[in-house]
Amino acid sequence: MTTISQYQGKVLVAGATGKTGQWVVKRLLHYGIPARVFSREREKAYALFGDSVEIATGKIQNAEDVANAVKGCGAVISALGSNAYSGESSPDEVDRDGVKRLVDEASRAGVKHFGLVSSMAVTKWYHPLNLFAGVLTKKWEAEEHLRSVFSGAGRTYTIVRPGGLKDGEPLQNRLHVETGDRMWSGWANRSDVAELLVVSLWAEKAKNLTFEVVSEAEEQQESLEPYYGKLA
Numbered sequence: 001m002t003t004i005s006q007y008q009g010k011v012l013v014a015g016a017t018g019k020t021g022q023w024v025v026k027r028l029l030h031y032g033i034p035a036r037v038f039s040r041e042r043e044k045a046y047a048l049f050g051d052s053v054e055i056a057t058g059k060i061q062n063a064e065d066v067a068n069a070v071k072g073c074g075a076v077i078s079a080l081g082s083n084a085y086s087g088e089s090s091p092d093e094v095d096r097d098g099v100k101r102l103v104d105e106a107s108r109a110g111v112k113h114f115g116l117v118s119s120m121a122v123t124k125w126y127h128p129l130n131l132f133a134g135v136l137t138k139k140w141e142a143e144e145h146l147r148s149v150f151s152g153a154g155r156t157y158t159i160v161r162p163g164g165l166k167d168g169e170p171l172q173n174r175l176h177v178e179t180g181d182r183m184w185s186g187w188a189n190r191s192d193v194a195e196l197l198v199v200s201l202w203a204e205k206a207k208n209l210t211f212e213v214v215s216e217a218e219e220q221q222e223s224l225e226p227y228y229g230k231l232a
């Protein structure tokens, strides 16, 4: 069933072929919001989404590819994530430089809103996860860049910092949200992270927020929009 949202515009999803990115696309389509996906592999994107989305093929390392991908989009949601210690899928190239490049090209193209999947504990340089090529610190640097570029002149951002990610349907759990990066453990469904970022497209209270999220208990939710009211 398609629900009509209050958001008008096309959304570029980076990292759309990933587990969270696929949920971002699903939830955009659920609300009838047109999506373009940015992927290194057209075949992989087409196998996942068929003709339901536009596909922009390219590398996150290539500024021209990124500029072409964001052209004409009103918003960007990034669920990019590294999966190699070094090389083109490393934290340096994806979580930091890739996201920064996407932010810069989006800003240049007049994109109005940027939603980012980051991570709990990004401010904790001493966290054990940082042994993976400093991944948390790279995400933190990308966050800082996004906040500086998208917090003025008619631009907005929303940064979601989930705990450990799990699979499962959206809106099945009561969430706990807070700011300040004070939590050390917890998990969240990728689908709820996606839903929070899709809702951030139109929820005024979601604008210019950075927050952490974990699941608290199994409990069906009608909407995740009220969580932004708790944070704002």
Ligand SMILES: NC(=O)c1ccc[n+]([C@@H]2O[C@H](COP(=O)([O-])OP(=O)(O)OC[C@H]3O[C@@H](n4cnc5c(N)ncnc54)[C@H](OP(=O)(O)O)[C@@H]3O)[C@@H](O)[C@H]2O)c1
Binding pocket: 014, 015, 016, 017, 018, 019, 020, 021, 039, 040, 041, 059, 060, 061, 079, 080, 081, 082, 083, 088, 089, 090, 093, 094, 117, 118, 119, 120, 162, 163, 164, 165, 166, 190
């Ligand atoms: N796993 C956790 O428990 C956890 C917890 C907190 C936060 N996070 C963060 O949440 C985000 C989403 O996680 P996930 O599990 O959904 O990630 P995922 O399934 O690994 O997806 C990552 C996405 O990034 C893309 N990507 C990787 N390297 C790329 C490159 N060089 N150029 C372009 N695209 C590239 C992948 O594309 P391909 O399909 O082409 O490889 C894929 O679409 C990540 O930033 C992750 O670090 C994860």
